[in-house]
Amino acid sequence: MKFFSKSVLASLIFAAGSQMAAAENILVVMSDKDQLKLKGTDVYQTGFYLNELMQPVKLFLDAGHDVTFVTPKGLAPTMDKVSDNAIFFGGNEQSLKEHKKLLNSLKLVDRVESPVISLSRVEQIGYDRFDAIYVPGGHAPMNDLLKDKQLGSLLTYFHNNQKVTALVCHGPIALLSTLPNATQFSSSLASGKATEKPQDWIYSGYKMTVFSNDEEEAGKGWLGGGEMKFYPQTALELAGGEYSQSSEIWYPNVVIDRELITGQNPASAVIVAQEILSRFDK
Numbered sequence: 001m002k003f004f005s006k007s008v009l010a011s012l013i014f015a016a017g018s019q020m021a022a023a024e025n026i027l028v029v030m031s032d033k034d035q036l037k038l039k040g041t042d043v044y045q046t047g048f049y050l051n052e053l054m055q056p057v058k059l060f061l062d063a064g065h066d067v068t069f070v071t072p073k074g075l076a077p078t079m080d081k082v083s084d085n086a087i088f089f090g091g092n093e094q095s096l097k098e099h100k101k102l103l104n105s106l107k108l109v110d111r112v113e114s115p116v117i118s119l120s121r122v123e124q125i126g127y128d129r130f131d132a133i134y135v136p137g138g139h140a141p142m143n144d145l146l147k148d149k150q151l152g153s154l155l156t157y158f159h160n161n162q163k164v165t166a167l168v169c170h171g172p173i174a175l176l177s178t179l180p181n182a183t184q185f186s187s188s189l190a191s192g193k194a195t196e197k198p199q200d201w202i203y204s205g206y207k208m209t210v211f212s213n214d215e216e217e218a219g220k221g222w223l224g225g226g227e228m229k230f231y232p233q234t235a236l237e238l239a240g241g242e243y244s245q246s247s248e249i250w251y252p253n254v255v256i257d258r259e260l261i262t263g264q265n266p267a268s269a270v271i272v273a274q275e276i277l278s279r280f281d282k
Contacts, residue, residue: 133166
């Protein structure tokens with residue numbers, strides 16, 4: 001057995017306490033929908049993108065932070081099968097396997113044992129108990145997160161308190177949930193009606209990005225020939241966001257404005273996560 005002097009022991013306790021104090025609690029908010037209604041009667045089977053969820057989650061956990069997984073109703077999320085591909089991990093099959101293994105170990109998609117909690121539970125715990133929000137993409141957020149009132153309240157709290165708010169790919173569409181008329185606004189977009197710029201959006205004038213219209217057009221084949229009712233870039237621009245995109249599609253692009261961090265596409269997920277982590281070091 002190894003013994004330490006009182007001074008050394010005190011230093012070890014202080015160091016351990018410092019590491020514990022450094023741990024942040026990151027809310028990872030996902031949709032609990034597994035379908036997206038397209039134009040006409042077409043439906044796309046969707047969910048979260050594997051790399052957009054698990055690459056940041058692994059970085060958060062490896063850095064010693066706590067992660068709380070959330071969906072609107074506390075139901076287990078679904079992985080978009082299209083994202084189960086090494087192409088989203090730089091062509092690295094081993095990386096794909098490692099992140100899938102982590103996903104399985106966390107039991108996130110398990111309908112019975114998933115650790116996911118609801119937005120109502122987050123409110124009960126207290127928004128102030130969390131230090132950052134991260135919203136991954138996949139098309140699923142286009143179904144519910146863009147108009148969920150409880151998510152709107154959560155994001156508004158983080159905005160008002162300048163707490164780290166990060167979203168990637170289709171995830172930034174969730175910012176629309178902070179609109180007082182979010183449901184009406186998204187319904188107008190879906191029906192193709194003329195939509196006026198809201199006067200009271202908390203993110204109006206913010207620099208941001210999201211999966212681009214050009215990428216939507218280039219990736220239409222993933223939807224099985226169907227067509228989305230509207231694109232997130234168009235929606236955020238109409239709402240008052242200052243949009244920018246990478247010079248070429250599929251290239252990483254991260255836009256930072258105050259508390260808001262947005263990533264354009266799957267290739268941007270790791271950079272977004274690294275930016276979140278860098279905020280904790282300041």
